[in-house]
Amino acid sequence: MKNSxxxxxxxxxxxxxxxxxxxxxxxxxAAVPFTLELNTxxxxxCLDEQEYEEAIAACIHAIAQEPKNAGxxxxxxxxxxxxxxxxxxxxxxxxxxxxxxxxxxxxxxRAAVYFVNHEYxxxxxxxxxxxxxDSEADAAYYFRAMIYFLRGEYVLxxxxxxxxxxxxxxxxxxxxxxxxxxFFLGExxxxxxxxxxxITRDSKHANAYNHRAFIRFxxxxxxxxxxxxxxxxxxxxxxxxxxxxxxxNRGLAFLYQYEFKSSxxxxxxxxxxxxxxxxxxxxxxxxxxxVLILHVILPGVIVVVAGTAACKIFGVTLAxxxxxWRFLWRKAKSIARAxxxxxxxxxxxxxxxxxxxxxxxxxxxxxxxxxxxxxxxP
Numbered sequence: 025m026k027n028s029x030x031x032x033x034x035x036x037x038x039x040x041x042x043x044x045x046x047x048x049x050x051x052x053x054a055a056v057p058f059t060l061e062l063n064t065x066x067x068x069x070c071l072d073e074q075e076y077e078e079a080i081a082a083c084i085h086a087i088a089q090e091p092k093n094a095g096x097x098x099x100x101x102x103x104x105x106x107x108x109x110x111x112x113x114x115x116x117x118x119x120x121x122x123x124x125x126x127x128x129x130x131x132x133x134r135a136a137v138y139f140v141n142h143e144y145x146x147x148x149x150x151x152x153x154x155x156x157x158d159s160e161a162d163a164a165y166y167f168r169a170m171i172y173f174l175r176g177e178y179v180l181x182x183x184x185x186x187x188x189x190x191x192x193x194x195x196x197x198x199x200x201x202x203x204x205x206x207f208f209l210g211e212x213x214x215x216x217x218x219x220x221x222x223i224t225r226d227s228k229h230a231n232a233y234n235h236r237a238f239i240r241f242x243x244x245x246x247x248x249x250x251x252x253x254x255x256x257x258x259x260x261x262x263x264x265x266x267x268x269x270x271x272x273n274r275g276l277a278f279l280y281q282y283e284f285k286s287s288x289x290x291x292x293x294x295x296x297x298x299x300x301x302x303x304x305x306x307x308x309x310x311x312x313x314x315v316l317i318l319h320v321i322l323p324g325v326i327v328v329v330a331g332t333a334a335c336k337i338f339g340v341t342l343a344x345x346x347x348x349w350r351f352l353w354r355k356a357k358s359i360a361r362a363x364x365x366x367x368x369x370x371x372x373x374x375x376x377x378x379x380x381x382x383x384x385x386x387x388x389x390x391x392x393x394x395x396x397x398x399x400x401x402p
Contacts, residue, residue, distance in 0.1 A: 075107075076103065076106070076107035076108075076109075079103045079106075079107070080100070080103055080104075080107075083096065083099055083100040083103055084100070086099075087100065092123060093123075094119075094120040094121075094123040094124035094127065094130060095120070095129075097116040097117070097119045097120035097123065097130075098116070098117065098120045098129060098130060098133050100116040101113040101114075101116035101117045101120070101133055101134075101137065102133070104116065105136070105137065105140070110137060110140050110141050111141065113137045114134065114137050114138070114141075117130055117133045117134035117137055118134065120133070121134065126157065127157070127158075128153075128154035128155070128157040128158035128161040128164065129154075131150040131151070131153045131154035131157070131161075131164065132150070132151070132154045132161055132163040132164045132167070134150045135147045135148075135150035135151045135154065135163075135164060135167045135168075136163065136167060138150060139167050139170065139171070144171050144174065144175075147167060147171060148168060148171050150164075151164040151165075151167050151168035151171070152164075152168070155168070160191055162187070162188050162191040162192050162195075165184045165185075165187045165188045165191070166184070166185070166188045166195075166197075166198065166201075168184050169181045169182075169184035169185045169188065169201060169205075170201065172184065173201065173204065173205060176208075178205045178208045178209050179209070181201070181202075181205045182202060182205045182206070182209070185198055185201055185202040185205065186202070189202065194225060195225075196221075196222045196225035196226035196229055196232070197222075199218045199219075199221040199222040199225065200218065200219065200222040200229065200231065200232050200235070202218050203215045203216070203217075203218030203219045203222065203232075203235065204235065206218060207235075207239070212239055212242070212243075215235075215239055216236065216239045216240075219232050219235055219236040219239065220236070223236070228259040229259070230255075230256045230257075230258075230259040230260045230261065230263065230266050230270075231256070231266060233252045233253070233255045233256035233259065233270075234252070234253065234256040234266060234269050234270050234273065236252050237249045237250075237252035237253045237256065237270070237273045237274070237277075238273055240252060241273060241276060241277055244280075246277040246278075246280050246281050247277075247281075249273060249274065249276075249277040250274050250277045250278065253270040253271070253273045253274035253277065254270075254274065256269075256270035257270045257271065257274075264297040264298055265297075265298055267293075267294075267297050268293075268294045268295075268297040268298035268301055268304070269294075271290045271291070271293045271294035271297065272290070272291065272294040272301065272303065272304050272307065274290050275287040275288075275289075275290030275291045275294065275304075275307060275311065276307065278290060279307070279310070279311055284311055287307075287311045288308065288311040288312060291304050291307050291308035291311055292308065295308065
């Protein structure tokens with residue numbers, strides 16, 4: 025009789041350990057990573073107020089001396105850009121085009137201004153004009169590729185980026201953007217190769233580390249994902265969006281390695297940096313439930329089961345236990361059961377909600393990119 029009780033108890037304990045191993049792993053598979061995206065936020069000014077005013081004064085003085093010099097107007101537009109006055113940069117570019125319509129530089133500069141102002145149609149028109157004037161206008165190819173990328177025309181974006189890389193093989197951002205286009209075209213190996221090249225060209229390219237971490241996460245290379253995300257955080261230069269993406273991706277890698285406390289800390293940090301990240305909220309709930317199961321519910325249930333087994337094996341009854349211990353024992357069982365019921369209902373709700381999000385995300389990603397041919401006269 026005693027042996028049968030012991031066997032029954034060990035079966036219960038084995039079942040609990042099995043649940044502890046499988047349920048957190050099942051929860052981890054419901055977590056959602058960031059997708060790759062192009063950063064189109066306006067660049068931060070690289071000139072402070074005094075430097076900007078001094079540079080503007082110098083440009084205006086030079087233009088007064090040579091009012092027909094188109095290059096000086098292009099320089100004035102660049103100063104406006106560096107000072108964060110994006111709208112004010114358009115007029116000098118237009119003046120440079122009026123003075124020297126045969127040169128592509130004015131069109132390329134104005135395309136850059138239009139792009140940072142999110143005026144993509146006007147930027148596309150100027151890029152086409154620059155390329156028509158100069159087939160080696162690398163800046164025009166690059167900005168046109170970014171516009172194609174934003175429109176989801178990844179084949180055209182890749183074609184332009186091939187030209188950029190051929191003209192400026194040391195330009196790290198050309199490889200980085202082409203890596204993103206390869207990813208959306210489903211060519212992950214080529215995407216990884218371009219991210220590697222980006223990092224070779226620029227060892228502190230935070231976005232390249234972030235996107236390489238994403239590719240490695242999809243390949244289940246979780247340790248390398250953690251290493252890349254950590255480097256993205258290190259080189260983010262205070263950019264909260266980049267850091268939030270890195271913390272989310274690193275948290276996912278920790279989650280899939282069953283390091284639930286570390287993953288929960290990273291999801292918390294991602295949301296602290298950027299509270300608008302909806303994906304991180306779901307991932308944090310999953311990590312929270314895994315931590316609750318492993319560190320609260322499971323130990324409580326094991327204590328209850330082990331205590332019950334001990335009472336049965338050694339013939340201890342409630343009548344032989346003092347009233348205080350009897351009260352605590354009943355309370356412990358009640359709390360463990362309530363926590364278990366709560367965790368089960370929360371887990372079902374989160375898995376259902378997250379699975380709907382994953383299904384929608386996969387549906388968007390599996391839509392085949394339409395192969396498009398570049399225009400005869402760009």
